[in-house]
Amino acid sequence: MQRRPSLLALAVLGLAPLGWHASALAQGEPLRVGFLTVRTGPLAAGGRQMEQGIQLLLKERGNMLAGRKVELVIADTGGNPAGAKTKTQELVEKEKVAVIIGPLATFEAIAIDDYILHAKVPLITPTSAAQNDLAQQKKNEYVIHAVGTAAQPTHVLGQWAAKKLGMKRIALIADDFAYGHEGAAGFFKAFEDNGGKGVQRLWPPLNVADYGNYISQLKQNVDGVYAGFAGTNGVRFLKQYKEYQLKPTVLGNPTAVDEGILALMGDEALGVYSASWYSAAIDTPDNRRFVDAVRGEYKVTPGFYTAGTYTASLWLEAALKLVNGRFEDKPAFVRALHQAKLASGPMGPIHLDEYGKPVLNIYVRKVERKDGQLVNTIVETFPEVSQFWTYEPKAFLAMPAYSRESPAARNLE
Incomplete structure (x- = not known):
């Protein structure tokens, strides 16, 4: 039996097929x-x-x-x-x-x-x-x-809260790190640019053991509370929020009521609005x-x-x-x-x-219970949302980057 020469052997002999070169060896x-x-x-x-x-x-x-x-x-x-x-x-x-x-x-x-x-x-x-x-x-x-x-979905949520929910006054509470700052800033800007007022900003540490001290400070004469949390922090915040029997509607960043932690939540999550580029209900x-x-x-x-x-x-x-x-x-x-x-x-x-x-698409969601499970039902879909939302790109890029203090708070009480 005759064996056909391998590509490696052909390469050594200089007889490799036209167009084949040494990088083909790397394919393995x-x-x-x-x-x-x-x-x-x-x-x-x-x-x-x-x-x-x-x-x-x-x-x-x-x-x-x-x-x-x-x-x-x-x-x-x-x-x-x-x-x-x-x-x-x-x-x-x-x-x-x-x-x-x-x-x-x-x-x-x-x-x-x-x-x-x-x-x-x-x-x-x-x-x-x-x-x-x-x-x-x-x-x-x-x-x-x-x-x-981080601000891409919260821009949408801030405008939606002002325009669709008709909210006028919002208190903000979010994890005190970059993701928390920037998500809250995007919400803050879009909400105020559409006629609302951000009247309070609270920044609990990422590793805070108990939210009670912060929840007790939240103003109650507001239409809603923006909650910007990552990991399992949203679970603990919402449970304590319910324990304090606060009434303002909660509006969350993508991870505050993410599907990955909804299984750990109960009725305290019902009715929470959020915005994200994903929902399991798509x-x-x-x-x-x-x-x-x-x-x-x-x-x-x-x-x-x-x-x-x-x-x-x-x-x-x-x-x-x-x-x-x-x-x-x-x-x-x-x-x-x-x-x-x-x-x-x-x-x-x-x-x-x-x-x-x-x-990409941004989905406004609401936590509901279906078939005994908490789910993020899609309330409205916003297609092809960019990092700039409705803002002119050059003007947006000229602004100070979103941070713990930016945009500046004009309506804190």
């Missing part, structure tokens, strides 16, 4: 994907959901993306900036990853931005981008945001299949973190397809990450604006 090498998650601390619940999102997609694809075998390297940041930077360096310098998905928290992404630019290893963020230079200005081409800024074939898959695999309902990380993985796959799996060509791969778009998926269509930030 795996794509090492770094994954920054949180397994310890108050944000660990979100980290667990992130892992479910990426693991599900890789299982569905047989650990292959665009014809390349994938090796996932998981790192626990501990949910803090120092840990995020240390683990990012380990992924790049020790594990030799070609791309990173993560981290969970905005302040972690800010902490590693300079290092990502220096290392020139692409980072795909699966949760809220910061509204500062990291998100607004296209300064770091190696950072790709698969989902929106009635599309892609999302119904996704929800069924997560429930089948993990016995939970997917939420913000699960869908965001699954979407970031879809984004990676879309970019790899544009370069036929050849991630070794880094300039082409980075260009593909910016050129990629998703025509469909659990969250709906997504594409990037000229600043490299996502344009």
Whole structure:
């Protein structure tokens, strides 16, 4: 029997087929994907959901993306900036990853931005981008945001509260870290620009043990309370809010009543409005299949973190397809990450604006009980929402970045 010579042998002999070159050898090498998650601390619940999102997609694809075998390297940041930077360096310098998905928290992404630019290893963020230079200005081409800024959904909610609910006065309470600040700022600006007044701002620490002291300070002569919480903080806040028998309607950021924690809540969550780029109630074939898959695999309902990380993985796959799996060509791969778009998926269509930030659907939701389960029913859908909402981009970019004190409070009492 005669054996056909391998491509490697042909290459050595200089007889490889026309168009075949050494990079074809790399097709057998795996794509090492770094994954920054949180397994310890108050944000660990979100980290667990992130892992479910990426693991599900890789299982569905047989650990292959665009014809390349994938090796996932998981790192626990501990949910803090120092840990995020240390683990990012380990992924790049020790594990030799070609791309990173993560981290969970905005302040972690800010902490590693300079290092990502220096290392020139692409980072795909699966949760809220910061509204500062990291998100607004296209300064770091190696950072790709698969989902929106912290203020993107809260802009919508702030305007909706003023226009649709007719609210005039709002008190705000939110976690005292970047994600909490920026989400509250987006709500604050849109609400006041549409005729409302933000009359109070409270900032409990991320690790606060008891919200009682803060809830007792909340003004009661308001139409609503904006609650901006991450991890399981929303669970504890809403339970104590009900215990204090406060009446104003609660309006939450995406994670305050996320599906990932609704199972831990009771009647205290009923009637809470929120806005997000995801709800398990999105009635599309892609999302119904996704929800069924997560429930089948993990016995939970997917939420913000699960869908965001699954979407970031879809984004990676879309970019790899544009370069036929050849991630070794880094300039082409980075260009593909910016050129990629998703025509469909659990969250709906997504594409990037000229600043490299996502344009996507935002869903206003209301917590209701259906078939004995708490769900985020969709009240209204706002298609193709950008980071700028209804604001003129140049004027928006010229404003001070959203923060704990910006926009300035004109109506505090």
